[in-house]
Amino acid sequence: MNKSIIYLVFALSFTLWNCKGNTQDDHTDHESNQESTSAKKEESQNKEVELNQIQFKAANIKLGALQKKNLSDIIRVNGQTELPAQSQAEVSSFLSGTVTQIMVNLGDKVKKGQVIALIDSPEFIQLQEEYQISKNTLEYLELEYKRQQTLRAENVNSEKVYQKTKSDLNIERAKFQSLSNRLKLVNLQPGASATSLRILAPISGNIATIPVKIGSNISQGQSLFTLVDNSQIHLDLMVYEKDLPNIQVGQKVSFNLTNINKSEITATIFSIGKSFEAGTKTVIVHANINEINENLIPGLYVNALIHIGESTVDALPNDAIVKADGREFVFVLEQEEAGLKADHFHFQRIEVKTGVSELGYTQVTLMEKLPGDAQIAIQGAYYIQSHLIKNEGGGGHAH
Structure with a gap:
């Protein structure tokens, strides 16, 4: 009987001790959870950083506001x-010869019709000679044709002589016209004379290539210059x-x-x-x-x-967004407050969610509402991040 009483007392004592231990563990876990939640809450609080005027200028920080950008659709x-083909030109010569002058350099801007080179060409001299001979022959045949017309009207000459004179005149006219056209192709007006062949710019633009040099012997159709008109x-x-x-x-x-x-x-x-x-x-x-x-x-x-669409989103330059602790932030310049130094800049770090990023801008959604005139660091944000000091005691600004 005494043994039974002893066992019962021991069992009750163990049970009471175990219950007390569990109660203490639960209390400890509750306190631990509270501390963890408090720590997370403290960590999630916005952080602030202060820069003086020298630091602000040295970092080349620029301020701006949210912009509306078409970054979707x-x-x-x-x-x-x-x-286009009409804005490019290959410059060549219709006659062979030797380059004696190059009047432009690579990249030079030229106007249509401007002389860009001179060429000495025996073919050019010969062409002018043939033109002058044909011109004189044509003048003689025109007079002869008129004389033969008069003689034919008086039945003095034969029909054969008259037709022969007419045929010679028509042939010479065709030859003279051909020589005139050839002179125009080499940039010489019929009746004028020149010792050198002039190479003219066919379009206005810039000199892109010059594959020849002074003294180069060039053949008909050889490329001398390339011109481009980048305005188109x-x-x-x-x-x-x-x-x-x-x-x-x-x-x-x-x-x-x-x-x-x-x-x-x-x-x-x-x-x-x-x-x-x-x-x-x-x-x-x-x-x-x-x-x-x-x-x-x-x-x-x-x-x-x-x-392809007209929808717009709030966006900031990519340089305005910093990444830290797996999240993304921007720095907002705080509005003037009592006690803030005039030559100091106080920034508050605000979390954002980002979206489409194109052409140097990124779509952003602010995690808290800001005034419409809020100024955001759109350049130099990473410099501010490097000077960030965590608030202690949940108090005011970090210094």
Whole structure:
């Protein structure tokens, strides 16, 4: 009986001790969860950073606001800058000879009809000689024909002599006209004379190539210069078959080039090809560039966007967005507050969600509402991030 009482007391004691232990564990877990939640809440709080005026200027920080950008409803395509055939010219000579003067350099801008080279050509001298002889012969035959007409009317000469004179006159007229046309082709007006053959620019534009030099012996039809008129440059874009139903004449195209400070350039579709390019399932779409920059040259590779819709989104330059702890943020300049130094800049880090990113801009959704005139660091955000100091005690600004 005594043994039973002892066992019962021991069992009750163990049960009470175990219950107490569980209660303490539950309390400890609850406190741990509270601390974890508090830590997460503290971590999720917006952080602030202060820069003085020297730091602000040294970082070349630029401020701006959210912009409306058409970054959706687009088709991404590749292509290159091209010139139409009428904006390119191959300059050659109709006669052979020797180059004696080159009056232009590579890249020079020339006007249509400008003399760009001189050539000494025996053929040119001979052509002028033949022209002068034909001119004199023609004048003689015209007089002779009139004389034969008079004699024929008086039955003094025979019909055969009259017809022979008429035939000689017509042949010489044809020869004279041919020589006149040939002189015009070599840029010499009939009746004028010159010792050297002048090579003229057939179009206005820039000198692209000069494959000859002074003293070069050139043959008829040999290339002497290449001219390009970049004022008519346009885009040739390769559009895949699946995207063709969405392409229309008049749609806006935007693209940028690294050699033009990454600035956005726009174009407008004016023609859509009617056949596939050889070996591909793409059709060439042509677009006129709205404002021709002097740095645009034929053959530049471009990544372009064809805008097929009108919807717009809030966007910021890519440089405005920083990544930290697996999230994305922007820095907003705080509004003037009492106690803030005039020569200091206080930024608050605000979390954002990003979307489409094209042409240097990214769609953003702010995770909290900001004033309409809020100023965001659109350049230098990573510099601000490097100076970020976590708030301590949940208090004011980090210094």
